[in-house]
Amino acid sequence: MVEHSESAALAFRDVVKSFYVKDTFIPILKGVTAAVAPGDIVALIGPSGSGKSTLLSLCNLLITADAGKVFVDGINVLDWNITELRRKVGLVFQTPTIFPGTVRTNIELARVLQGDTFNQPERYLQNVGLSADLLDHEASELSGGQKQRVALARVLATEPKVLLLDEVTSALDPSAARDVEEWILHIHEKNKTTMLWVTHNLEQALRVSHWVWLMIGGQLIEVTETRQFFTSPQTELGRLFLQGELNGQRI
Numbered sequence: 001m002v003e004h005s006e007s008a009a010l011a012f013r014d015v016v017k018s019f020y021v022k023d024t025f026i027p028i029l030k031g032v033t034a035a036v037a038p039g040d041i042v043a044l045i046g047p048s049g050s051g052k053s054t055l056l057s058l059c060n061l062l063i064t065a066d067a068g069k070v071f072v073d074g075i076n077v078l079d080w081n082i083t084e085l086r087r088k089v090g091l092v093f094q095t096p097t098i099f100p101g102t103v104r105t106n107i108e109l110a111r112v113l114q115g116d117t118f119n120q121p122e123r124y125l126q127n128v129g130l131s132a133d134l135l136d137h138e139a140s141e142l143s144g145g146q147k148q149r150v151a152l153a154r155v156l157a158t159e160p161k162v163l164l165l166d167e168v169t170s171a172l173d174p175s176a177a178r179d180v181e182e183w184i185l186h187i188h189e190k191n192k193t194t195m196l197w198v199t200h201n202l203e204q205a206l207r208v209s210h211w212v213w214l215m216i217g218g219q220l221i222e223v224t225e226t227r228q229f230f231t232s233p234q235t236e237l238g239r240l241f242l243q244g245e246l247n248g249q250r251i
């Protein structure tokens with residue numbers, strides 16, 4: 001039986017995840033419950049090692065939860081056809097994933113691997129601010145910012161409803177980072193794509209998101225509207241985090 005939940009684009013219910021390291025299960029996510037409404041951008045912030053990337057990886061089944069449930073479009077991820085799920089939920093990493101070959105090959109790849117024929121790759125390039133003239137360039141020869149935009153265009157080519165962004169600007173120089181950020185916001189404006197965006201850059205979180213989820217030690221400590229979080233966080237840990245007192249600390 002297919003399991004449905006509420007109408008959120010993405011929802012986590014009591015999600016628990018451990019990793020088995022050196023004969024021991026290390027708890028990483030300790031009961032995460034939260035939901036992203038369609039079209040919202042959530043900034044997922046928190047100290048290094050708190051479990052942010054692990055939470056993203058559950059959404060398109062790179063890993064599975066030990067307990068609890070993850071829902072995409074109201075349907076348990078375990079009930080999705082995995083190809084459909086990965087088409088619907090795009091994931092972009094910190095370091096752009098670029099394959100050997102041209103920009104065209106790189107953009108077409110996700111769709112081709114999913115068994116589709118594919119036209120108009122230039123449309124997706126233009127959506128990230130790159131000229132169609134680049135289609136026949138070797139992708140490996142592009143700048144860091146251009147590579148990240150090509151990686152983004154490849155994910156956009158599957159027409160995802162949800163974008164998972166894992167520190168997508170942190171490996172770029174400030175100007176390229178700002179460009180990529182602006183193109184992501186442009187995509188949001190155009191497609192109303194729901195986004196769960198991991199960032200260590202608090203100014204970026206303030207600029208881009210509607211909601212902040214603060215994760216500390218595998219728990220969501222705050223789920224707060226962005227402006228409210230940055231003016232008056234709801235918890236003492238939120239306040240300490242904003243003051244920079246928890247950075248680099250594993251709690």
Ligand SMILES: Nc1ncnc2c1ncn2[C@@H]1O[C@H](COP(=O)(O)OP(=O)(O)OP(=O)(O)O)[C@@H](O)[C@H]1O
Nearest residue numbers: 019020021028046047048049050051052053054055
């Ligand atoms: N496949 C794995 N096997 C074992 N441990 C893992 C695995 N993946 C992640 N971990 C551990 O889980 C913890 C949480 O990692 P995760 O990458 O989710 O944190 P994060 O909040 O995204 O950190 P950062 O901000 O530094 O990227 C870390 O201690 C990490 O070493």
